[in-house]
Amino acid sequence: MPTLSVTIEYERGTVVVHPHGEVDYDSAPVLIGAVEEVEGEWYGMVVDLSRVPFMDSAGLHALIALERRCRERGSRLTVTGIQEQPARLLDLVSLGGFFATTA
Numbered sequence: 001m002p003t004l005s006v007t008i009e010y011e012r013g014t015v016v017v018h019p020h021g022e023v024d025y026d027s028a029p030v031l032i033g034a035v036e037e038v039e040g041e042w043y044g045m046v047v048d049l050s051r052v053p054f055m056d057s058a059g060l061h062a063l064i065a066l067e068r069r070c071r072e073r074g075s076r077l078t079v080t081g082i083q084e085q086p087a088r089l090l091d092l093v094s095l096g097g098f099f100a101t102t103a
Contacts, residue, residue: 003027006034013043017066020051023059023086031062035069045070050081055089 004027009016015038019031035045045066049055067077079101082090 004030006031008034008038010040010042013041015042015045017045017047018051019047019049022054023052023062024054024056025058028058028062031059032065035066042073042075044075044078046078046080048081049079049083049086052086053083055086057093059086060089060093 004019004021004023006020007018009018015035017031017035021027023031047063047066052059063077063079070077082101
């Protein structure tokens with residue numbers, strides 16, 4: 001059973017996604033599904049990982065899928081609040097520079 005919850009806010013044309021919990025094989029579809037339900041006009045997306053202590057390869061796949069969706073809309077995904085384990089994973093697979101990141 002996925003233990004991930006996702007809230008979404010809209011701030012000045014930007015979709016801000018707040019996952020809370022681990023993003024793994026079981027829960028990554030919850031993250032992708034929440035974003036797929038976003039409607040209306042938006043010009044950028046921020047995924048705040050400050051409440052994600054753990055992410056596996058399925059979580060990476062989810063971030064790549066979200067980045068692809070942004071690219072299709074002519075925008076870019078920004079990932080913020082990256083905790084230690086997800087940051088190590090991004091660096092390990094050389095995706096640390098793939099996403100725009102902020103502290």
